Amino acid sequence: MINRRVVLAAHVSGMPRESDFRIDAVDQPPPGEGEVVVRNHYVSVDPGMRGRLSGEASYTAPVPLGDVVGSATVGRVIASNNDAWPVGEWVAGAFGWQELGLSPGGRGIRRIPEGPIPPSAHIGVLGIPGLTAYFGLLDIGQPKPGETVLVSTAAGAVGSAAGQIARINGASTVGIAGGQAKCRWLTEELGFDAAIDRLAEPDMAAAVARECPDGVDVFFDNVGNSLIDPILPLMRQHGRLVISGQTADYNLGREERVGLKNTRSFITARLKMQGLVVFDYAREFSKAWTELTGWIQDGRLKYREDIVDGLESLPAAFVGLFQGQNFGRKLARLVS
């Protein structure tokens, strides 16, 4: 079998470019003893992958040139030498931007439960983005009923889940998103109490102060320092900042990055700021899946996918993430 892949052609410097990637094709031999071959139906496009593409060390190893770009994947077993993983079964994995994935002995794949929730959701609202929202908000943010939770990139996969989970927990929720369509979706479909269109607000501190007149108890952020700094003085006493992602900072060198200067609030308002890597919560994923699935089924947790078609679309889709072009969980569909 031929396996087409998107590989790293050049280490990314600054904003990613389509030319940082290229497509190649390699042979995928039939499965050896215990091995399972999966055809990926959907692969994810994640801003968090940016860190690994520059060649600098992060919490995961950098991607070498010529290697497949990593991502979450969902697909079906198409060849198996392992009775536990029959052909036809749906599985989620992390095979990256390629048509096929090989699992030795079932390692790195998990069975997708049958049911009304479509397979792609298992790498979205039930995958890393949904789990990041769940643990970041509930373990670090710990919103209490009546508190105000502010969420950035609120129309994205992580932010939209974080805001809805805050609402389910009784908090008032305000989202920041780019454009009127996203903002309407937040307030009209997802039940956010207010939405701030960052494209229409020249002064973000003023906009947040207007929509959060009592201040912000929990700020769940996926943007980075340029957004955190103006919001620090608006945090309420004992406020919590959840550093879930740093999308705007990934592409900036140290000198270009905005520094946090409004740090006096850490003492005057007794703030806590904490980052997370969701894999630290792996032992609690089952509990989260059960709860998230329940919320999806009773209509309290909605999600949206933003799907492009084909491996060829992936580089442009990745570049577009950093220009605010996605509206929901960005995925590429490889099998139609």
Next chain:
Amino acid sequence: MINRRVVLAAHVSGMPRESDFRIDAVDQPPPGEGEVVVRNHYVSVDPGMRGRLSGEASYTAPVPLGDVVGSATVGRVIASNNDAWPVGEWVAGAFGWQELGLSPGGRGIRRIPEGPIPPSAHIGVLGIPGLTAYFGLLDIGQPKPGETVLVSTAAGAVGSAAGQIARINGASTVGIAGGQAKCRWLTEELGFDAAIDRLAEPDMAAAVARECPDGVDVFFDNVGNSLIDPILPLMRQHGRLVISGQTADYNLGREERVGLKNTRSFITARLKMQGLVVFDYAREFSKAWTELTGWIQDGRLKYREDIVDGLESLPAAFVGLFQGQNFGRKLARLVS
């Protein structure tokens, strides 16, 4: 009676100057019903007071021009119209930089237990500095045996207590202080594992990396952003930063302040940074006093006082705090 006081002559802008203060004298009438008059024997000189002297809002109200500069005080009742507070009793209070203090009905004063610990320690290692070290380190820093705790302004009242409490809890402790004498005191008298002389180290990140070769688990800081930023990349996984004070930032306007740029570590190393105001722990002070007193008595918690004489010495002593001139808890003795 005449009560001489140091009052605020001008709101402090940038580095404090002696001319920001002046001495006046007011009449102190005899105590009215239930009132208690205290003669202050020692008053404290605290960097944290800087925030209230600029006229900007902080977690406490700003000091109006002409008002007494606030501080902790310890002294004896010299006139009383309250049977619960007899003349001669030692009490700690917060009367500020003045010779006398008036307590209505015993409010704002607490009895100092008799014993081998001298009264001045009750506004030092057993006062706000010691309590800040205790709760900041144990509640936010939470050092575990074998972890590395880095402490800045380590020869100061808060830092020296924080480092020793970390050591008592089984952590390896490294202090940053200004000058060889302070560094020798840390390692030879207080049992710090290592000390870094900030006056002799052009590259603080390199010095910390050298003395903390496995990284820093807990950074207990009293300096501010200029020191935090180089240390962020040296924090170990799940590291904690305790924002106890921001001495270097108090005197800087927003534009002059160093911004935190090495914030990627918040995700890559899952860091937590949290500020504290010790009064939030007031209900737990008794427990802390018991434990701190035990450590002092069994010789595991040492402290040092840096005493000037007379009200007239206070403005210069305060200015000197921001030039690293103090070596231990800075106090002024008003009764010799």
